[in-house]
Amino acid sequence: DGGITQSPKYLFRKEGQNVTLSCEQNLNHDAMYWYRQDPGQGLRLIYYSQIVNDFQKGDIAEGYSVSREKKESFPLTVTSAQKNPTAFYLCASTNSPGGLANEKLFFGSGTQLSVL
């Protein structure tokens, strides 16, 4: 079945540690997104990528890094510079715009990151 997979479902980070959240899609989508969600809050955009080997900062990119070496993969690294990383992280994908605004956004099931 086609879809978008996030792993792990739960992740714990120690002080000063970098951790990487995985996001893989087999939908052949060009664009991928990372969002952060704090309890009771909406989704805030961290990074997005509309094509392989290219990505842009969202509204809260500080303390995070991404790569887009393959179309199907968009991993997010939460660095030690992110002082308040505890949150629910959501990955999403869709076909790129350029006349294709008529496309749904597909979300993964999320990763809950907590600090030890």
Next chain:
Amino acid sequence: DAKTTQPPSMDCAEGRAANLPCNHSTISGNEYVYWYRQIHSQGPQYIIHGLKNNETNEMASLIITEDRKSSTLILPHATLRDTAVYYCIVRGSSYNTDKLIFGTGTRLQVFP
């Protein structure tokens, strides 16, 4: 900043229609209106989208005003399982602006 505004919360009796409003006064001509919902600790789920005509599918109806500055999502017969946070977003076809910004959404509580 989000390009849409929604009320933070709404209540609806089970079996009644739930009407969720969304304001998108700065929407441009090539931008679609999308609705998603998120049940606690899950990824958001697509509901419906439209450009300027009203739309209906098996989940909901979408009513877009003639000037396209606002829209309403209608769940015709709300059930307890419709309790969720509902997000309204706009999406355009410009490569440089397709950031897909979500606001805080409307928390819909359906009660028995």
